[in-house]
Amino acid sequence: MGLLDSILGRTKAVAPKLDALFSLPSAAVTLEVQAGLVTSGRAGVCWKPPAGQAPADVQAEISALLDLGEGDADAPSLRSVEDDLGFRWLIVEGADLDDLVTQAHQANTLLTEAGWGPQLLCSVFGLRPAPDADASAKAGYLVYLFKRGTFYPFCPTGPASRDNEAELRLKSTVGADLPFEPDLSRWMALWCLPL
Amino acid sequence: MGYAKHIESDRGLTARMFVTGLFLVILWAILGAVLAAVGVGIGLIVVIELAVIFGQYWFSDKIALFGMGGRLVTPEEEPTLHAMVDRLCALADMPKPRVAVAETDMPNAFATGRSPKAAVVCATRGIMRRLSDEELEAVLAHEISHVAHRDVAVMTIASSVGMLAGLLTRVAMWSSIFTSDSNDNGGGALAELAIMLVSIVVYALSFLLTMALSRYRELAADRSGAILIGRPALLASALVKITGEMSRIPTKDLRKAEAFNAFFFTPAINGKSGTSIGNLFSTHPTIEKRLAQLDELERQLNAG
Numbered sequence: 001m002g003l004l005d006s007i008l009g010r011t012k013a014v015a016p017k018l019d020a021l022f023s024l025p026s027a028a029v030t031l032e033v034q035a036g037l038v039t040s041g042r043a044g045v046c047w048k049p050p051a052g053q054a055p056a057d058v059q060a061e062i063s064a065l066l067d068l069g070e071g072d073a074d075a076p077s078l079r080s081v082e083d084d085l086g087f088r089w090l091i092v093e094g095a096d097l098d099d100l101v102t103q104a105h106q107a108n109t110l111l112t113e114a115g116w117g118p119q120l121l122c123s124v125f126g127l128r129p130a131p132d133a134d135a136s137a138k139a140g141y142l143v144y145l146f147k148r149g150t151f152y153p154f155c156p157t158g159p160a161s162r163d164n165e166a167e168l169r170l171k172s173t174v175g176a177d178l179p180f181e182p183d184l185s186r187w188m189a190l191w192c193l194p195l
Numbered sequence: 196m197g198y199a200k201h202i203e204s205d206r207g208l209t210a211r212m213f214v215t216g217l218f219l220v221i222l223w224a225i226l227g228a229v230l231a232a233v234g235v236g237i238g239l240i241v242v243i244e245l246a247v248i249f250g251q252y253w254f255s256d257k258i259a260l261f262g263m264g265g266r267l268v269t270p271e272e273e274p275t276l277h278a279m280v281d282r283l284c285a286l287a288d289m290p291k292p293r294v295a296v297a298e299t300d301m302p303n304a305f306a307t308g309r310s311p312k313a314a315v316v317c318a319t320r321g322i323m324r325r326l327s328d329e330e331l332e333a334v335l336a337h338e339i340s341h342v343a344h345r346d347v348a349v350m351t352i353a354s355s356v357g358m359l360a361g362l363l364t365r366v367a368m369w370s371s372i373f374t375s376d377s378n379d380n381g382g383g384a385l386a387e388l389a390i391m392l393v394s395i396v397v398y399a400l401s402f403l404l405t406m407a408l409s410r411y412r413e414l415a416a417d418r419s420g421a422i423l424i425g426r427p428a429l430l431a432s433a434l435v436k437i438t439g440e441m442s443r444i445p446t447k448d449l450r451k452a453e454a455f456n457a458f459f460f461t462p463a464i465n466g467k468s469g470t471s472i473g474n475l476f477s478t479h480p481t482i483e484k485r486l487a488q489l490d491e492l493e494r495q496l497n498a499g
Contacts, residue, residue: 009415050425147288188281
């Protein structure tokens with residue numbers, strides 16, 4: 001948003017940056033080898049449903065377009081939940097990080113095409129310690145901020161506490177492989193994640 | 196935002212506002228009188244006045260928080276409030292302002308601060324108690340839009356013309372008092388009278404313009420806030436709830452807060468809002484106008 005628009009009180013809705021998400025699969029090796037973390041098999045896309053078209057319609061559309069067969073046990077599954085702040089989460093489950101990123105990106109693209117790009121908040125990717133990792137590897141999340149096109153780590157240790165040390169360690173480990181959010185005040189807490 | 200002008204109107208100030216405002220008024224009075232007495236040029240007085248205005252702008256967050264009794268809160272103290280602000284800022288791609296709570300039962304909220312980075316968003320305990328979480332979020336979106344629009348800076352610049360004109364009026368008055376006994380002809384006195392008249396007219400005009408601008412900024416913040424959360428009806432329902440509550444609260448409490456109207460989500464006094472003259476002097480648009488705009492936005496969203 002330009003200074004003029006801001007002074008004239010004409011805020012424009014901010015379009016999301018979708019493509020930087022694809023730097024995540026290429027950081028997977030660093031994550032596993034150096035941080036001892038692999039995907040937890042769950043990822044979520046968080047957005048704020050606006051007035052108008054019922055969210056159920058879009059979810060049906062997304063399900064259809066992602067081509068998720070209900071009978072197929074190996075296919076990634078998709079579900080939608082609302083959190084206590086009125087934001088909707090599309091949650092994708094699947095064993096492979098590449099697939100999760102692709103699915104999340106497809107969902108983002110669909111939501112953006114439905115005109116709801118400005119309502120996209122973040123994508124969250126669950127991480128857990130690899131089977132052979134040492135004790136220093138802690139489960140956590142990588143959060144992708146749509147409006148910034150950046151990632152940050154979020155390692156909750158309780159309903160309202162987070163492990164800043166683990167987060168900063170994660171930053172120093174994979175910070176070079178991912179577009180990391182430099183402004184620490186934007187590393188918002190996401191308590192009670194539904195994934 | 197128009198803060199000093201409201202202080203000057205000097206009606207029913209609370210003790211806090213009294214302390215804050217009194218300093219400014221006394222400062223101006225002493226300064227103006229002394230400078231005029233020793234014959235300092237009007238240019239210098241204007242420069243000093245501008246410095247005072249700039250100070251109010253620069254410390255707007257501290258002045259408003261002190262005036263309203265707002266207290267900065269940590270995420271541990273107010274997790275929901277912080278989480279709402281977090282998410283709204285992430286949606287709007289803005290730096291997160293500081294978050295404050297005022298322990299008063301009057302339902303309101305305000306945003307202030309010289310820049311988005313130094314901003315504070317404050318909600319009263321009363322508004323948090325009365326509104327649902329979704330409605331509170333809508334109100335916060337409105338306040339965050341004020342921050343994004345740099346309304347403190349805009350309103351400071353807008354009202355500084357009026358403040359300067361007001362100062363010129365007083366200086367002309369003082370210097371005519373101080374010089375009238377010693378001097379001879381009426382030429383100087385006539386010129387001073389002319390300055391005074393012009394200043395009064397400028398002051399009155401700029402006051403009306405500032406109020407009009409303030410109303411426009413409120414509508415702009417309503418609009419941006421509603422678009423940010425994507426649900427204009429939520430902001431409308433918050434507005435209806437709050438204005439309904441506001442008119443039920445005893446007048447005495449409301450008048451104490453009147454000086455801070457320019458910061459507020461809805462003004463503390465909105466009686467006689469039906470008359471057009473009343474609207475001219477108002478910092479906020481009528482509730483009907485605000486609801487009509489939100490209604491139109493809701494229709495557009497549903498159609499698109």
